[in-house]
Amino acid sequence: MGIGKAAALAFAREGARVALVDADPVAGQQALLDFEGLSGEAAFFTCDVSNEAQVKAMVERILQQWGRLDVCVNNAGIYIQADILGTSSAEWERILRVNLTGVFLCSKYAAEVMVRQGDGVIVNVASEAGLVGIAGQVAYNTSKAALIGLTRSCAVDLARYGVRANAVCPGTTDTPLVRQAVANAADPAEARRKLESVRPLNRLGKVEEIAAAILFMASDEAGYATGSILSIDGGYTAQ
Numbered sequence: 001m002g003i004g005k006a007a008a009l010a011f012a013r014e015g016a017r018v019a020l021v022d023a024d025p026v027a028g029q030q031a032l033l034d035f036e037g038l039s040g041e042a043a044f045f046t047c048d049v050s051n052e053a054q055v056k057a058m059v060e061r062i063l064q065q066w067g068r069l070d071v072c073v074n075n076a077g078i079y080i081q082a083d084i085l086g087t088s089s090a091e092w093e094r095i096l097r098v099n100l101t102g103v104f105l106c107s108k109y110a111a112e113v114m115v116r117q118g119d120g121v122i123v124n125v126a127s128e129a130g131l132v133g134i135a136g137q138v139a140y141n142t143s144k145a146a147l148i149g150l151t152r153s154c155a156v157d158l159a160r161y162g163v164r165a166n167a168v169c170p171g172t173t174d175t176p177l178v179r180q181a182v183a184n185a186a187d188p189a190e191a192r193r194k195l196e197s198v199r200p201l202n203r204l205g206k207v208e209e210i211a212a213a214i215l216f217m218a219s220d221e222a223g224y225a226t227g228s229i230l231s232i233d234g235g236y237t238a239q
Contacts, residue, residue, distance in 0.1 A: 002175045003125060004075035005031055006207035007214045011071070012040030014215070019062050021076075023048045049076045049102030059109040068117065071218045072110035074103040075125040077143075079177075084138045092139045099143035100150070107154055107165070115161040121218045122158075122165040124151045125210075128233040131169055144169075148229055155227030164226035166217040171233025173205035200235030 005020075012018045012035050020042060022028040028044040035042035043065060047058040062069055077099045080091050107122050114120025129137060130144030147167065154165035172178060172195050185191035196203050213232045216222055231237050 001207055002177070003170065003173060003207050003210045003214075004073070005034070006211035007073055007075065008042070009034065009038070010208075010211040010215045011218075012038040012042055015039045016071075017041040017066050018043075019058075019066075020044045021047050021049070021058060049074075049106055050097040052105050055102075055105040056109050059106075059113065063113065069110055069113045070117075070120055072106060072114075072120070072122045073125070073214055073218070074106050074122070076102055077125070079137070079140050081137055082139070083136050087139050095139040095143050096146075099140070100146050103147055103150060107150070111154070111158055111163060114163045115158070119162045120164075122151075122154060122163070123214050123217050124165070124167040125214065126151070126167045126169045126229070128169050128171045128231065128236050131229075131231065131237045151229065152227045159226055164223075166222075166225055166228045166230070168210065168213045168217060169229060169231045169233060169237070170210045170213075171199060171205050171231075171236045173207055173210055175207060178204065198236060199233065200238070203234060205232065205234060 008018045008020055018035070018040055020028055020031055022031070022044070023046065025046045028046060032042055032044050045058045045061055047054045049055055059069065078095060080087070080095060082091065103124055110120070110122060124147055126147045127144040129141045130148045134141055151165050151167040158165060182188050182191045182195070210232060213230055217225065217228065217230060
């Protein structure tokens with residue numbers, strides 16, 4: 001299970017009506033099965049977050065179904081491993097289109113609704129890679145660093161309307177993508193050990209831990225937090 005699904009389940013367990021959004025309709029419909037029996041309601045909406053028309057239509061469909069949009073969690077993201085010498089302009093533009101422009105578009109159209117409501121919260125899933133330079137992933141690092149800047153800008157611009165914007169910065173987390181990358185390494189056990197050993201807690205994050213942080217940043221208990229950047233990385237960026 002990835003961070004996005006874990007966060008959606010955390011909200012649903014609290015009784016929230018959750019809009020699952022994915023560019024893959026098959027994966028989205030499959031994910032809905034895990035929400036059966038929970039106290040919250042869930043619905044799936046197909047959307048490519050890098051496509052402005054689709055984002056606008058997605059927000060309109062959510063409003064048609066539920067009439068409100070109280071929390072927007074921007075979690076969609078893609079990754080490539082390459083330094084600046086090995087990154088093509090097409091790869092660079094694709095990473096920024098999804099990881100940064102996609103967040104801009106979703107935040108823009110969500111914020112329009114929230115401003116009319118007089119309240120709302122945007123929570124962006126950035127990364128430890130947005131706080132420090134990690135070798136061999138220049139486009140991803142840049143997209144996440146820019147996402148932190150976008151979060152802070154939205155926070156100061158939207159505070160007057162009662163809308164908050166925060167970000168969480170996960171460290172390497174035990175997700176299907178990370179497990180697959182480890183499995184593809186020449187020495188999977190050593191690859192995992194290296195990922196774990198670079199952080200003081202000497203382990204990978206759990207998706208449930210990241211989901212709890214997202215839930216908290218969206219909650220009324222954190223109502224005084226806006227423009228906050230929460231590191232949840234096992235101590236990696238504290239070094």
